[in-house]
Amino acid sequence: MPGRVFEDDPNIPADERLLRRIPRTWVDWDEHGNAVISSAAFKDEELSISLESVMARDGRPPEDAIRNYPGYGLASITAAHARSLKQAVAPDPLPDEPAHGVVYGQKKRGGIGGKLRDGALWVVRPVELELS
Amino acid sequence: MKRQSAVPSRPEHLPDFDNPPVVETVLSVQFEPLPLVQAAHLGLLWSEYRAAFPKTEERPPLEPVIEQFPENPAARVGLKFQALESFPIPRFWFANDQGSEMIQVQNDRFVKNWRKEGESHRYPHYDETIRPHFDRDYEIFLAFLEKNQLGTPHVNQCEVTYVNHILAGEGWEHYGDVDRIFTFWRPTDLLPPGPPEDLRLHTRFVIPGKDGQPIGRLHVDVQPAIRTSDNRPMYLLHLTARGQVGDAVDFFDIGREWIVTTFKRLTTNSMHNIWRIKNDASIGNR
Amino acid sequence: MPALGTAELTVQDRGILATSASAAYLDYFSSGDRLLVSVFQQPVLIRRQRKYYSRGQAYQIEWQDYGQPLPAWFDPLMQGFVDLFTLLHNWDSYGAGPIDPKVVHYAMNLINGLLGPTSPAPRVVPLSSGGLQLEWHRQGIDLEIVFDRDGPPFFYYRNRVTGDESEHTLPQDNALLRSIIGKLD
Numbered sequence: 008m009p010g011r012v013f014e015d016d017p018n019i020p021a022d023e024r025l026l027r028r029i030p031r032t033w034v035d036w037d038e039h040g041n042a043v044i045s046s047a048a049f050k051d052e053e054l055s056i057s058l059e060s061v062m063a064r065d066g067r068p069p070e071d072a073i074r075n076y077p078g079y080g081l082a083s084i085t086a087a088h089a090r091s092l093k094q095a096v097a098p099d100p101l102p103d104e105p106a107h108g109v110v111y112g113q114k115k116r117g118g119i120g121g122k123l124r125d126g127a128l129w130v131v132r133p134v135e136l137e138l139s
Numbered sequence: 140m141k142r143q144s145a146v147p148s149r150p151e152h153l154p155d156f157d158n159p160p161v162v163e164t165v166l167s168v169q170f171e172p173l174p175l176v177q178a179a180h181l182g183l184l185w186s187e188y189r190a191a192f193p194k195t196e197e198r199p200p201l202e203p204v205i206e207q208f209p210e211n212p213a214a215r216v217g218l219k220f221q222a223l224e225s226f227p228i229p230r231f232w233f234a235n236d237q238g239s240e241m242i243q244v245q246n247d248r249f250v251k252n253w254r255k256e257g258e259s260h261r262y263p264h265y266d267e268t269i270r271p272h273f274d275r276d277y278e279i280f281l282a283f284l285e286k287n288q289l290g291t292p293h294v295n296q297c298e299v300t301y302v303n304h305i306l307a308g309e310g311w312e313h314y315g316d317v318d319r320i321f322t323f324w325r326p327t328d329l330l331p332p333g334p335p336e337d338l339r340l341h342t343r344f345v346i347p348g349k350d351g352q353p354i355g356r357l358h359v360d361v362q363p364a365i366r367t368s369d370n371r372p373m374y375l376l377h378l379t380a381r382g383q384v385g386d387a388v389d390f391f392d393i394g395r396e397w398i399v400t401t402f403k404r405l406t407t408n409s410m411h412n413i414w415r416i417k418n419d420a421s422i423g424n425r
Numbered sequence: 426m427p428a429l430g431t432a433e434l435t436v437q438d439r440g441i442l443a444t445s446a447s448a449a450y451l452d453y454f455s456s457g458d459r460l461l462v463s464v465f466q467q468p469v470l471i472r473r474q475r476k477y478y479s480r481g482q483a484y485q486i487e488w489q490d491y492g493q494p495l496p497a498w499f500d501p502l503m504q505g506f507v508d509l510f511t512l513l514h515n516w517d518s519y520g521a522g523p524i525d526p527k528v529v530h531y532a533m534n535l536i537n538g539l540l541g542p543t544s545p546a547p548r549v550v551p552l553s554s555g556g557l558q559l560e561w562h563r564q565g566i567d568l569e570i571v572f573d574r575d576g577p578p579f580f581y582y583r584n585r586v587t588g589d590e591s592e593h594t595l596p597q598d599n600a601l602l603r604s605i606i607g608k609l610d
Contacts, residue, residue, distance in 0.1 A: 032551055033551075047552050051554070076518050079518065115571060116581075118567075121569070121581070121583070162458065165451045209596065211599060213443055215488045216489050217487070218534050219488070220533075221487065222483075223476070252451070252453055302455045304455065341446060358445075373459065377450060377452070379450060381448075
């Protein structure tokens, strides 16, 4: 899994929205029906995200990041928030996703994953379904 | 694949008896489950032992057990999930005709049992018989796994058991004669409670490794019983040492040393004479 | 639970805890040569099973205990573990593989020894790395226990009211974890 090391790219502005797909298994619904994200969603050392500005440049709305993932939610954190938790933010375009980027750094210990989650906002909320 | 080291000769400091009350000895090695091993493989394994162990039976598998430090006593033990389209792999027994030796195999355990054949027979000694025969039969098992590409066992626990039948009429008469047999009982004639009617005991001891950290436990069980062949009263003294050191079966020697030494220290000198102790080494006793 | 007419508690009521002393002995030959005589009610471990369904698959959990009633957290917790077993490849949409069954079994047995009869059930959440975490968010407390393949389990505690936060390795700090879980009741 690990193997690559990413350097922070200062060309990514502080207010850049970093979009993260959230499967239902990472979501808990509280007694008011609010969808709460688990810190587990933000614990990968090499955390995959989509750079909203790159998607916008290509005429793609943010929701396009989950077009192939029905039922998934979409959350965003800012580059500033990630950097405040000692994470590097870097582009990593892929053939099937030119907007792909990485938030790189240790997240499992020290509650970092949870603090990243605390700064996350819903762009698209997941649909609450019962598992069969 | 790890192979067992050569079995050393009997350590001189260990107590030795000409006629100890041991009736059964067990060596068990437990390892991480081998996912490729199916019941059919264990059936095929029997052909490797069949000449010496012609009898076979299928039994439910033994639950895994590992001595934990610190221990976490739980209301439920051995939780495990199983997909319902698969069935538990059974335990297979391979026994000899005389009913004195047995191999038990399942996908996470290899066990060898020896029984003392009749009162007049000498019981099989650890260094001469038990350990070399275990190593021989376990090597056959390992070779079978390798030949059939079924994986390599990663040992996580070893267990040594000595079962003793301490018969009445040899140094004691009644179940209440506990202090004639065991060193840990302090008799009193004062009423209450007066002399005991009988004794049942379970106690555990932590076995430390060379660095002082725990590597296992010794379980000691004492219960009154009756020998079914002639209704003769006896005390069952059951000692099991369970633990792990390294990644092979080196714990066997440590467990055996703990069992033999503890057996001597928990039993009285008069019983030692009845069992014909051969070397009364400097280990103190009451 | 049977009505108690006396001060006696049943074996199940007493909540006798199983230790390695409950493990079956391996002798066989000699057990046929003897009859135990002391009339002594020893608690006996019994095998139990329960089925759970997830994503069209059925799983059965087996364990041994003394027949005591199951606590309220048992079913939701075990269902959570079964839901991990049935996650498909790429469940996180970023290439995650299945959750390691050894990690699941380890977590299941560890947490079983830490939860009290009235403890709230944790959420069982998968990690993209193949591990899992158990988490509670109650009364201003965030408690997460992380189990993964790359090291010993640990737990992270944060009190959102006081700002206190700390991290501890298991099983060394089992006692502290048990105490924190006890305050979540």
